[in-house]
Amino acid sequence: MKKEYDPEEIEKKWQRRWEEEGIFRVKEIRDRPKYYLLEMFPYPSGRIHMGHVRNYSIGDVIARYKRMRGYNVLHPMGWDAFGLPAENAAIEHGVHPAKWTYENISYMRRQLKRLGFSYDWGREFSTCDPEYYKWEQLFFLEMYERGLVYRKKTKVNWCPGCNTILANEQVEGGCCWRCGSEVEIRERDSWFFRITAYAEELLEYCDRLTGWPEKVLTMQRNWIGKSYGTEISFPLDGEPYAIKVFTTRPDTIYGATFVSLAPEHPLASRLARERGVKDFIERIKRQTTSLREDIEKEGIFTGSYCLHPLTGKLLPIYVANFVLMEYGTGAVMAVPAHDQRDFEFAKKYGLPIELVIQPDERLNPRDMECAYEGEGILVNSEQFNGLPSQQAREAISSYLEERGLGRRVTTYRLRDWGISRQRYWGAPIPIIYCPNCGTVPVPKEQLPVILPLEVNVKEKGGSPLADYKGFYETECPICGKKAFRETDTMDTFVESSWYFARYACPDKKDAPFDRERLNYWLPVDQYVGGIEHAILHLLYARFFTKVLRDLGYLDIDEPFSRLLTQGMVCKETYSCPIHGYLFPEEVKDRVCPHCGREVLVGRTEKMSKSKKNVVDPERLIERYGADTIRLFCLFAAPPERDLEWSERGVEGANRFLKRLWRLFRDTLPYIKDVRPYREGSLDGDMQALRRKVHQTIKRVTIDIDERLHFNTAISALMELLNKMTELWERYKDRKDPIFYAVMREAMEALIVLLSPIVPHITEELWHNLGKAGWIIDTPWPSWDEEIAKEERIPIVIQINGRVRSRIEVLEDTPEEEIKRQALEDPRIKSLLSGRQVKRTIWVPKRLINIVV
């Protein structure tokens, strides 16, 4: 073997051999337990970034580990290939989105291969391939048949300058990111998936996803937002209509002093008698809902009144910008005393504040500086006075129901999923509009509706599909006359909602899935991806799984049994006061390369191209090798935390591998033909080393298997290497066969335990040890609890909770004996002299606390 560690040579060698032998190809093997490990597939943006390296390094450790534990592991990779950046590239650089995407894919595939991940590349696919998206179009049609797809009006961001619809991310501060024009809100027909039909099931199953982080489940539960409330009718004054409001606080009904409508509410414009009111409504309607967030609460009196359903009082009707048409009924009974938004609104427009819930401390509406939103006792509420608010909710709801003035309802915050995108680079929606027959689904046998490649993506104007006759002009499948295709494409979240299932059988030609293979592999046992997908992607994938189950394709209820959400990769930013953000490699000696000014070192933020605080993994691989990068990504932080990039840390990881290499090189001549130590008692350093080996096996196994904390697994392995190096220096010349045997056992364990993390160097060392076969096919080592056990354990002696001394005892020393020893400890004795021991607290195997 080489004298010095040469990562490039050994990594390329083993990557080639693994590929030649196809050792990561998997087939269904009935009598072996399967394990499906999946990482979120990448968008082919151009090059792999550190977030990918981290994500896929984590996944690869688990995949390789599970394989060593005897599982038949499916570990696939592919491309989430539709999306907006391809179109932006087309506009900016004149490259066709397809060319751009496929070139990126081939570049990034090479980068991933260079990192040595254990993918079964035979299952790779891209979602922009008609062979993939045609099944998605099929699902769309089947969902349409079942009423799970429908069309309704929705708001879109319209840029008058570019004459096109903008995505939310293309709107910056209310203006178009490309031309700076002020963005308008327009209404447009869009296709929706009826995810709300699954709201209850999606919520219920949150309780069964025991392998998911609680924070993700909490976010999803809140997103679905089930709430129990009451719908109450407020009759209009002098008209035979009523405004239906939704409230979760019917107990506050006597505190309602006005009613607020969403600007989109049908009654809003009807009631608006004056021109000023109409203008206000039109102005608010033009604000996007996201823009309205930051805007001050404002509203206008419609000039009309309604009647309080219980007191008969006249209440003014307002239109308010903070009332949402999408939630509840689009109308709110305003209770300023007990709702902060209503409170602010009432203060602003001088509306009365009526206190109806009295908490323990006496509130007076005149002195209130904010609304009281908590529970309390009802006051000013006629016959309900004196009831606690919780009981009052029930009593008032029942009272309203009995009189036909209201009814109890369950609402969800979750809204249906709008999937229409006025984009070119996406899967076409398989619908035809016929002047005679109306909206006609594309017959299934005509699928796929292929996205034409021979179009020009232009900077200005709408979707190229809407300009391309060859695409949109077609025949009606019913009457055969001239008809038009839908030119919208699907949200790219649709592709990523079912890709995990397609990996089970990506070669299936005549159907989306092959039932038998699907049932063998699904569900995904462990899913790994960024925390930023905690809601949208993960909820959509769960929804799609349930839909595909109900359409008869899948036999599972949930796609991902276990979920690991990783944090982001961050780095400090560099900027020049004149030239803006700078790439780290541009900065030499902390000065700007353009003007020589000192660079400002900014906050640590998520790596992003716009801030230029990115590190190119490829450069690091060239310099240190794939194993070093993988090791660093796993060592620097536990997976769920954000990872702060540090070039120094990478060097540290590299040093560790060099130390491993050198120790192995030095010991090899002595241990090459030695059998690992297996049995018999040892003492002194030999026993200590062997104990460390078994302790390390235990720690690493638990860290990888249960805790998914690779950073602590690695630190345990570093400790083992340090111990081995130390003892090697001390004993290498003693020609002690027992020492060599213990070293051999330690070396084998170290290499095998490290192999999921740094597969190349360990494969090389493994073969140098004279082993045949792949290290990934080596069974994971087990530990012997007896060998791992410390004989003497340190016990901390505290006085009043402060550490004052330590003693060492045999593990099973009884409490009485430890107490006796503690009190006899000279230091403790002197500290206790003249003081009365009140009690002692004994924590087995840890400490004894003497309270005086």
Next chain:
RNA sequence: GCCUGGGUGGCGGAAUAGGCAGACGCAAGGGACUUAAAAUCCCUUGGACCUCAGUGUCCGUGCGGGUUCGAUUCCCGCCCCAGGCACCA
């Protein structure tokens, strides 16, 4: 604004069920080797204090309180940072 996380030495982090705060790594300082440098190896390293330099004292896990014999860990109230977002009545 709302939802969800996070905050520990100069830095990344460790402490697995309330029990030794700072494992492991980085950086820094000192030393060894070398003609020299790099590489490598060894030692020191949270802060302050002390005429008992010790097995010493005190402070210290964002800030302020609380529970407890004992709190990085649990509870209450703040501040700051990050992710997500659709003002959710």
